[in-house]
Amino acid sequence: MKTVLKIIAVYQILVWGSAVWDYLILIYKIFENNRVSWFLTIIFLLTAIFIFCLYTNVCLLLGLKSEKKYVFLRFNILINLIQAVRIVLFGLTFYMEFGIYFLVYYYAEDQGYFAGRFSFFESTVGMRVSTASENIELGINVLPLIIAIILNQVVKKFRSEDMSKQIALIGSSHD
Numbered sequence: 001m002k003t004v005l006k007i008i009a010v011y012q013i014l015v016w017g018s019a020v021w022d023y024l025i026l027i028y029k030i031f032e033n034n035r036v037s038w039f040l041t042i043i044f045l046l047t048a049i050f051i052f053c054l055y056t057n058v059c060l061l062l063g064l065k066s067e068k069k070y071v072f073l074r075f076n077i078l079i080n081l082i083q084a085v086r087i088v089l090f091g092l093t094f095y096m097e098f099g100i101y102f103l104v105y106y107y108a109e110d111q112g113y114f115a116g117r118f119s120f121f122e123s124t125v126g127m128r129v130s131t132a133s134e135n136i137e138l139g140i141n142v143l144p145l146i147i148a149i150i151l152n153q154v155v156k157k158f159r160s161e162d163m164s165k166q167i168a169l170i171g172s173s174h175d
Helices: 002-032 038-062 066-084 142-173
Strands: 085-089 092-107 113-129 136-141
Touching (some): 002 113, 066 085, 092 142
Antiparallel strands (some): 092 136
């Protein structure tokens, strides 16, 4: 499991490093064009989240801050679950797409249909409201969902190992 965790951490470092870079360039362009607005606050907030994602994965890869590993793992599970969902519901659209993007979705128009989309590398967050749209689209971004499931298994394995160590310590203290 530790090898799988390291592979996921490296992938996530590449994803979040790219996202931080993209959003820092966006911040620079906003300042360069004197277009400072409420939008900049959202971009700063997103960039801070991406930096924390990057930090947690560097820590997981290098074994730093081991006392925080469960917090870091749970945070990454949450971020990946958020990325796994794409919803378009009566004009409200939400998506968070980073890294390899393979979306399987159901589009409820007329008789409805299933479809898929693939992109080698995405770096976008979107939320919008359109009163003219009555579409329903429910999608699952497959890779983040798989990563969240694997990270959840890693948490369970680590907890089991930690529990075994604690039981061994208790047993050895009675000798």
